[in-house]
Amino acid sequence: xxxxxxxxxxxxxxxxxxxxxxxxxxxxxxxxxxxxxxxxxxxxxxxxxxxxxxxxxxxxxxxxxxxxxxxxxxxxxxxxxxxxxxxxxxxxxxxxxxxxxxxxxxxxxxxxxxxxxxxxxxxxxxxxxxxxxxxxxxxxxxxxxxxxxxxxxxxxxxxxxxxxxxxxxxxxxxxxxxxxxxxxxx
Amino acid sequence: xxxxxxxxxxxxxxxxxxxxxxxxxxxxxxxxxxxxxxxxxxxxxxxxxxxxxxxxxxxxxxxxxxxxxxxxxxxxxxxxxxxxxxxxxxxxxxxxxxxxxxxxxxxxxxxxxxxxxxxxxxxxxxx
Numbered sequence: 001x002x003x004x005x006x007x008x009x010x011x012x013x014x015x016x017x018x019x020x021x022x023x024x025x026x027x028x029x030x031x032x033x034x035x036x037x038x039x040x041x042x043x044x045x046x047x048x049x050x051x052x053x054x055x056x057x058x059x060x061x062x063x064x065x066x067x068x069x070x071x072x073x074x075x076x077x078x079x080x081x082x083x084x085x086x087x088x089x090x091x092x093x094x095x096x097x098x099x100x101x102x103x104x105x106x107x108x109x110x111x112x113x114x115x116x117x118x119x120x121x122x123x124x125x126x127x128x129x130x131x132x133x134x135x136x137x138x139x140x141x142x143x144x145x146x147x148x149x150x151x152x153x154x155x156x157x158x159x160x161x162x163x164x165x166x167x168x169x170x171x172x173x174x175x176x177x178x179x180x181x182x183x184x185x186x
Numbered sequence: 187x188x189x190x191x192x193x194x195x196x197x198x199x200x201x202x203x204x205x206x207x208x209x210x211x212x213x214x215x216x217x218x219x220x221x222x223x224x225x226x227x228x229x230x231x232x233x234x235x236x237x238x239x240x241x242x243x244x245x246x247x248x249x250x251x252x253x254x255x256x257x258x259x260x261x262x263x264x265x266x267x268x269x270x271x272x273x274x275x276x277x278x279x280x281x282x283x284x285x286x287x288x289x290x291x292x293x294x295x296x297x298x299x300x301x302x303x304x305x306x307x308x309x310x311x312x313x
Contacts, residue, residue: 002252003224009289010222010255011303030311036261038221041204041268062266067221067257072306079222079255095216099288101295101303171311178304185297 001033004074012079013174014096016122017106018114022134023082024066026106026164030171031068031080038065042091063089085118097125102181104173106132106164109142112150119151128184130158130177156183207241207269214275221257221267222288225249225274231282241265242273246282253286 015023028035039062066082081096083089083103103122107115122129133147144159153159158180162173219225227235227250235246244263248254256274260267277283289299 002254005252007224007253008286009299009302010224010286011289011299012222033258036258038257038260039264039266041266067261069255069258070306070310072303072310076302076306077224077255078303078306079257081221081257096221098217099220099222101300168311171307175304175307175311178300178307181295182297182300182304185295185300 003077004071006074007071007077008075010077010079012081012096012100013177014081014083014100014103014127015106016083016085016103016118016129017134018085018108018111018118021106021108021111021114022164023084023106026104026132026134026162026170026173027066027068027080027082029165029167029169030070030174032071033069035066035068038067039063040065040092040095042089063092065092085115085121087117087121090121093121093125097127100127102177103127103129104132104177105129106134106162107147107151108136108139109133109147110136110139112147115151128181130160130173130180132160132162132164132173135161135163156180204266204269207239207265208272209239211272211276213268214271219256219271219274219285220288221255223256224253224286224288225256225259225278226253226284228282228284234280234282238277239273241269242277245270245273246277249283253284 015026017023041060041062043060068080070078072078083093083096105118105122133144144161148159158176160173160176163169227246235243238246245259248259248262256270260270278285
């Protein structure tokens with residue numbers, strides 16, 4: 001449960017994607033701890049909610065977010081945060097993207113259009129990213145070039161196929177991201 | 187997978203009013219007690235811990251034996267992240283905690299750090 005007492009550095013990578021794309025599964029497949037949830041407070045327009053606070057414009061709600069942990073050496077630990085991509089969670093993104101190494105963006109080749117708002121957020125927060133095309137049992141193998149084209153990605157952005165249920169495959173997607181991060185250092 | 191639980195969309199509300207747990211204190215600055223800030227209890231603070239609120243004591247009990255991240259503390263105690271951050275800031279002020287801030291502190295990620303991350307992943311997963 002506890003980190004190595006020598007641990008001196010912690011880093012984080014965001015695993016982002018639309019609802020149902022496999023973020024939680026991805027984190028679960030590589031985390032060394034049973035994935036946990038944080039409850040984060042967000043404020044949003046109170047329309048449609050009972051407002052007990054006396055503030056008619058905004059209400060505070062909490063949203064649960066999954067995360068996992070991976071000790072990379074005695075001194076270094078990596079946290080993976082599954083970050084929902086809805087615009088109304090922007091507040092959460094502010095805290096999460098601060099100091100993040102980068103983002104693994106999971107996409108479903110059959111629902112690519114749902115990834116546009118996610119890519120907008122990732123770019124808005126200045127995160128370097130790689131795309132993991134999650135393989136679903138029911139879907140054929142989409143050519144990665146088509147995914148790249150459909151998402152209008154730059155040439156440099158890595159696009160890899162992965163099966164987030166598989167530890168090795170999820171790890172490979174992360175490795176692709178980290179290698180890409182190194183190339184962007186200049 | 188398509189059947190990912192929709193917990194990420196679940197909106198919940200606290201049973202105890204949060205301002206009661208927080209005793210009216212405000213959130214610490216954004217860069218303090220982030221998700222990945224690591225904390226553990228100082229030694230010899232058991233006596234002081236006894237005077238804490240139930241929530242703060244739950245946090246202290248959890249981190250007496252080793253380092254955990256702020257996010258993990260929130261996860262294990264089921265206290266909202268904001269509350270955990272407020273409690274930790276107060277406990278640090280009272281001299282109860284060791285705090286290790288996350289890397290990178292600066293805007294820039296350095297090559298040495300990324301190399302360590304990459305090596306760690308390769309070692310762990312034999313890639």
